[in-house]
Amino acid sequence: DAMVIQNPRYQVTQFGKPVTLSCSQTLNHNVMYWYQQKSSQAPKLLFHYYDKDFNNEADTPDNFQSRRPNTSFCFLDIRSPGLGDAAMYLCATSSGRYNEQFFGPGTRLTVL
Amino acid sequence: ELKVEQNPLFLSMQEGKNYTIYCNYSTTSDRLYWYRQDPGKSLESLFVLLSNGAVKQEGRLMASLDTKARLSTLHITAAVHDLSATYFCAVDITGNQFYFGTGTSLTVIP
Numbered sequence: 454d455a456m457v458i459q460n461p462r463y464q465v466t467q468f469g470k471p472v473t474l475s476c477s478q479t480l481n482h483n484v485m486y487w488y489q490q491k492s493s494q495a496p497k498l499l500f501h502y503y504d505k506d507f508n509n510e511a512d513t514p515d516n517f518q519s520r521r522p523n524t525s526f527c528f529l530d531i532r533s534p535g536l537g538d539a540a541m542y543l544c545a546t547s548s549g550r551y552n553e554q555f556f557g558p559g560t561r562l563t564v565l
Numbered sequence: 566e567l568k569v570e571q572n573p574l575f576l577s578m579q580e581g582k583n584y585t586i587y588c589n590y591s592t593t594s595d596r597l598y599w600y601r602q603d604p605g606k607s608l609e610s611l612f613v614l615l616s617n618g619a620v621k622q623e624g625r626l627m628a629s630l631d632t633k634a635r636l637s638t639l640h641i642t643a644a645v646h647d648l649s650a651t652y653f654c655a656v657d658i659t660g661n662q663f664y665f666g667t668g669t670s671l672t673v674i675p
Contacts, residue, residue: 484661486663493668494668495653495665495666495667495668496608496653496663496665497665498662498663501661501662503661508661510662541605543607543608550660550661551596551657551660553598553610553613554598554610554663555610556600556607556608556609556610557607558606558607559606559607561605
């Protein structure tokens with residue numbers, strides 16, 4: 454089945470230690486998104502790729518970076534995680550503008 | 566700044582009862598989405614509403630969209646425990662960004 458896969462599902466890191474979260478998709482969608490969702494809050498868009506074009510939200514901290522080496526994969530790099538970065542990170546894909554987004558299972562990040 | 570507000574934020578309802586969740590948004594959009602999220606899980610797509618007057622139904626849930634009023638509703642009919650979850654509406658006005666509503670946490674009690 455076509456799907457959005459995130460690895461790992463749970464990630465524990467130490468304060469200030471870089472961490473990378475991975476997302477892959479078999480849907481062959483052009484657009485990939487990263488969202489941050491803190492407890493009891495709505496998902497918040499961090500950035501998205503339309504093909505290779507990177508689009509950063511204005512209020513996304515510089516601490517967050519992303520890479521998309523090919524259509525199928527997208528990575529979220531957190532350069533120096535702080536305690537406030539503990540959250541669920543959701544990857545989503547869509548086939549184009551104004552199209553439905555399909556979400557992966559998420560990676561829950563804990564920062565010690 | 567776009568605002569997407571849901572009402573109520575928390576809803577506790579008895580099994581068998583009906584209720585409606587409201588989603589208001591502050592700018593023009595023809596597209597609205599409803600998602601369900603179980604605790605600790607990802608978002609599951611429920612409905613995609615693409616035009617004014619759109620109505621979609623799946624099981625005990627029915628969603629509608631009034632773009633002139635900037636309002637979407639999610640109606641629950643004869644609630645069952647399995648519907649307990651958090652429901653989010655989301656508006657897409659730029660073609661690449663979802664603005665999620667505040668979420669409605671639904672608990673269905675026997």
